[in-house]
Amino acid sequence: MFFDASCRKPITSVQKLFNLTFIIFSHRIRDNSVTFVKMAESAVTFVLEKLTVLLEEKVNLVKNVRQEVEYIRDELERMIAFIGVADAAEDDDPELKVWVKQVRDVAYDTEDIIDDFMLQFRLESEGFLRKLIFSIRNLRTRYKIAFGIQNIKSRIKDIAEGHSRYSYKFDAPGEVLSSQCVTTRGIDPQGDALLLEEAELVGIENPRRQIIRWLVEGESRLKVVSVVGMGGLGKTTLVKKVYDDFVVKKHFQNHAWIRVSQSFEVDELLKDTIQQLFEQMKRAPPQNLSTMDGNRLKAIIKDFLRGRRYVLVFDDVWSILTWEAIRHALPNENNGSRVILTTRVMDVAFSCSKETDGYVYELNPLSEEQSWILFCQKTFRGNQCPSHLIEICKNILKRCGGLPLAIVAISGVLSTKKEINVDEWKMLNCRLGSELEGNDKLECVKFILLLSFNNLPYYLKPCFLYLGNYPGDHEIEHNTLVRQWIGEGFVKQKVGRSVEEVAQGYLNELVNRSLLSPVTINDDGSIKTSRIHDFYWEIIVSKSRDQNFITSNNEQNMIWQRRVRRLSVHGSFRDSDVKCYGTRLCSFLAFNVEDPQSILNILHLLKRCRVLKVLDLRGVPLEKFPEAVLELFHLRYLSLRGTMIKRLPRSIKKLENLEMLDLKATYINELPIEILKLQYLRQLLVYRHVPGPYLPYDYVHGFKVFKGMGSFKFMQKLGYIDAYPGSVSLKEISMMNELRRVNITNLRTEDGVALCLCIEKLQKLCSLGLRSTEGDVLDLSHLSSPPLSLQRLYLTGRLANFPKWIQSLPSLVKVYLRWSQFREDPLEYLQDMPNLVHIEFLANYMGEKLCFKAGKFRNLKLLGLDKLETLRQVIIEEGAMPHLKKLIIQRCNLLEGVPEGIEHLSELKVLEFFDMPDEFVVPISPEKLGEDYWKIAHIPEVHHTYWRNGCWEVYPLDEKHATGNSEQPGAAIVRTQEQRNWM
Structure with a gap:
């Protein structure tokens, strides 16, 4: 409520004031929406948008507060316009930076008051008796909100009085790079995201070859290879290409990539190394790993690596002490093992390598020619630079100093500019100015990256x-x-x-x-x-701290903000940390939180939060649903993925604003009927996969649908659903006409008609997964109008006939057919589909021959054939599958040889055989003088893989690429289930 300054008596209620605010703001937002969208700064814009949420409530206007509300409205509009221009310039102007911060703080505080009111309004509307009790008990809260509004108005007035001082900064056009750039690019979810292929990495080939030679050739004693250079030169990129090279992968038995950091802890570094090494071999790490001291950790690493040829990468090493902390854990058995270090510090590189008589590769900036090639690739998508921009671009490129990161960053900015608008390019060239002319290249890169951030559209x-x-x-x-x-x-x-x-x-x-x-x-x-990238992350941390946007408990020398808005907890969370955070959190994310005390501290903190919108407790070992979460009225995103929770409480209905609920990999298989109160749900994920080397028929457990779930009008992603009984479940599913992805299990033969009617109503589906009960038919014969938007189709179960309607799906990218048991050749119906890139057949065909005809499967890139127990022959005619990259054949025990015509697949990069008999492998094995080896000699990676001792062991067929020692030329490369996502 507002008070008269002289008599201190209330002149109106807080609720009525807010009601009036909502109405007035809503009209102005509608009248000026185009201007706001183009100029808005996110913090203030969100405040205005939040007001519209409550417009649906019927309210009474109180005219005598209109003046105060209009004043706040007008000043917020000015703030939006001001920040939209000032945001790009605040880094260069300390005074401006303070003003921008003040405006954001006012926006945050206004948002908090709105959230408090929304919560109060909700509680007061829950029945007459509760409304009466709540009003009496929470009079103090009403007074607090009222005084908060008065304080906001006073602060807004102070900022508004300085408006003339704000605006003079921007009187001269062109002095500030506009942050209002709004682009329509990148809207398509499968859009033209620019991916760096190896051919696009200018100047990397020679250093890559040199480092690979150092790794696989030369003396057998342990050697350290150091790659050194200033930040932004691409050290990590280069070493990653070396690390992923097939020659390197096959030469070493064990591999690990350990990220260091400037503030690393020795024990954590050693634990990370142990985790990676054990996971690679599909072995559980030692128990009580978290409580072991450094000496014990080193002993475990040494014992594990003893007798093995290994390559370990320690990325971003800042001090010699890092190497000193780990070198005693590495056995030196004269078997050709290697360690790679990347560092920005020359002394670290030479000191670490000198000790082992190793190598140092000093990475230099790109030459002018290389820089220009990279610049044009990234700025003009590989095309030539327009003649009218050559001089400007040359000047910009010169100031990048040959740093790939700087070139890529500035190209990212320029690629969004219109080539016809020379003034924009000139403005950017002038803006680089003296900052790029100094000797401190690192600061130059930082400046360019900041420029890249400042040029982002407001919404990004x-x-x-x-x-x-x-x-x-x-x-x-x-x-x-x-x-x-x-x-x-x-x-x-x-x-x-x-x-x-x-x-x-x-x-x-x-x-x-x-x-x-x-x-x-x-x-x-x-x-x-x-x-x-590291540099961008550092900029984000700096910007977030300045804007009070995100706080992390792992930041060094953290100065706690007055009010933390978003909190990210990494590792442990101390009781003292809880006291550092206020109650205004709108986002909380947890990473690698495992110890009981940290969990208790997190739950204690959640009890204090009232306006939390995003809560991600993924992987936190919770056994019960946290009761504190049930009081988070504003919560929209909740992830409990990977926890040990077994039951969802009926009081989940209190989270009525929840839009996304992720319960994947929990033990929940039933939902309370009260979940129907969550009418804004858009994504509901409740399922758990069954672990194992091969997917069993019932490879996933979902949840049961009950009557009323069709009322989820906004639902877009739903899985996995246990369809039993089908008549009820399918009818409910068919009512969710906004669904984009759904997975349905336990379908019966008699569900066929209802299932097809259900699918025909879901015309927005992009991904559909269906699985019948084992032994039942998956009846899709009644489907006449499938969703034409389908991109991914997963069918598990016996099919009487091939669903011919699949041929009518123009957007289909991936199709999995499992346990179909066709008598007819399925290739006939799939071979002409224009966008199909991935096919998996698992026990789906009962014939003896598959023939891929010439000119068919024009875009197929991955093909998997599994457990085709009657298959004897695969024929690939010349011109079939011209772009196939990966072929996997497994458990086809009667197959008489590699596919005929496989030599025609010129783009095939990987050929892998899983659990195939020796009679199949011998004819293609070079060491056995296999007569069919010539057919696969052109394929870079050829493996035969077996499930042994609880892990997948991958053996290369090509002797010249064999790993391990001479007694064991095909030592195993271990694959995890996630890496075999084609299954």
Whole structure:
């Protein structure tokens, strides 16, 4: 409520004030939406957008507070316009930086008051009696909100009085690079994300070959190879190409990539090494690893590596002490083992390598020619630079100093500029200025990266800063990141596209700007995981600290913010840390939190949070659903993936704003009916995979659908669903017409008609997984109008006939057919599909021959044939599958030889055989003088793989690429189940 300054009496209620605020703001937002979208700074814009959420409530207007509300509204509008221009210039102006911070703080505080009111309004609306009790008991809260509003108004007034001082900074056009750049690129979720192939890495081939020679040739004693150079030269990129090279992979029995850091801890470094080495061999690490001291950890590493040829990479070593801490854990048995170090410090490189009589490779900046090639590749997508821009680009490139990271960063900025607008290019050239003319190249790179950040459109800035939640070397899963962005409210739906599709477009745009580096690529070319470069991560941390955007408990010399907005916990979380954080958290992410005390501290902190929107407790060993979570009314994203929770409480209904619930890899298989109260749910993941070397028929456990679940009108991703009884489940599923992905299990033969009717109603489906009960038929014969948007199709179960409607799916990229037991050749129906890139057949065909005809399967890249127990012959005609990259054949025990015509597959990179009999392997083995070896001699990687001693052992067939010692030329390369995602 507001008070008269003279008599201190209330003049109106807080609720009525807010009601009026909502109405007034809503009209202005609608009237000025185009201007706001183009100019808005995220923090203030989110505050205005949040007000519209409550407009649906019927309220009474109170005219005597209109003046105060209009004043706040007008000043917030000015803030948006101000920050939209000032954001790009604040790094160069300390005074401006302070003003920007003040504006953001006011926006944050306004948002907090809105959230408090939303919570209060919700509680007061829950029945007359509760409303009365709550009003009496929470009068103090009402007063607090009222005074908060008065304080906001006062602070806004102070900032507004300085508006003339803000604006003079921007009177001269062109002085500040605009941050209003809005691009439409990258909207397609399978968009044109720029991926760095080996051919695009300018100047890397010669150093790569040299380092590989040092690794596989020369003396047999243990040697250290150091790669040294300033930040941004591409040391990690170079070493990663060496590490992933097939010659290197086959030469060494054990491999590990250990990320160091400037603030590394010896014990953690040793534990990381142990974890990687044991995981590679599919062995469980020693028990009580977390409590072992350094000497014990070193002994474990030495015992593990004894008798093995290994290569270990220690990336980003900052001091000689790092090498001193690990060298005694590495056995030297004169078997050709190697260690690779990357460092920015020359003394570290020479000292570590000198001790072992090793090698130092000093990475130099690119030459002018190499720089220009890289610049054009990244800026103009490999095309020539337009003649009218050559001089400007040459000047920009000269100031990059041959640093690949600097070139890639500035190219990411330039690639978004219109080539016809020379003034924009000139402005950027002038902006680089003196910062690139000094001797401190590292600062130059930092400046260029900051420039790359400042040129991001307003909608990408919070998304980019959000990456600071993740550890610096973390592999970021795109699906998870997208859900978190949406939960935070960073992504706004656009006409004709779902909010998930828009978010995927944001990711593509960050990759296109070289702000994210792809790590794992899906079959269709979309990106599955990415990492962020060190320099960008450092910038994010710095920016986040300045803007009070994210706080992490692993930051060194952390000065705690007055109010923490987003908290990322890495490892342990001390009781003292809990006291450092206020109650205004809107995001909480946990990484590698395992010890009981840290878990208790996290739960204690959650009890104090009232406005949390994103909560990710993935992998935290919780056994019960945290009761504190049930009070998080504003929560939109909740992940308990990988926890040990067995039951979802009925009080889950209190989280009525929840949009994404991730219970994957938990022990939950039933949901309470109260979950129907969560009407905003968009994604519901409840399933657990059955571990094992081969997927069993019932490889996944889901949850049962009950009557009423069809009321989820916003549901887009749902899995896995136990369809029994089918008539109820399928009817409910068919009502969720916004579904993009669904997986249904335990279908029966008699469910065929209902199943087909259900699928026909889900015309927005992109991914469909169906599995019948073992022994029942998966009846799809009644389906006449399948969703034409289907890209991925997974069918498990006996099929009476091949579903011919599959041929009508123009967008189909991947098809898995498991346990189908066809009598007819399925290739006939798939061979002409234009976009098919991935096929897996598992026990699906009962014939003796498969023939891939000439000119067919034009875009197929991966083919897997598994457990085709009657198959004797595979024929590949010349011209079939011209772009096949990987072929996997397993458990086809009657197959008489490698596919006839396999020599025609010129682009085939990997050929792998799983659990195939010796009679099959011998004819293609060079060491056995196999008569058919010539057919596969052109394929770079050929393996035969067996499940032995609890792990997959991969043996190369080609003697010249054999790993291990002479007595064991085919020592195992171990694969995990995730690496075999084609299954």
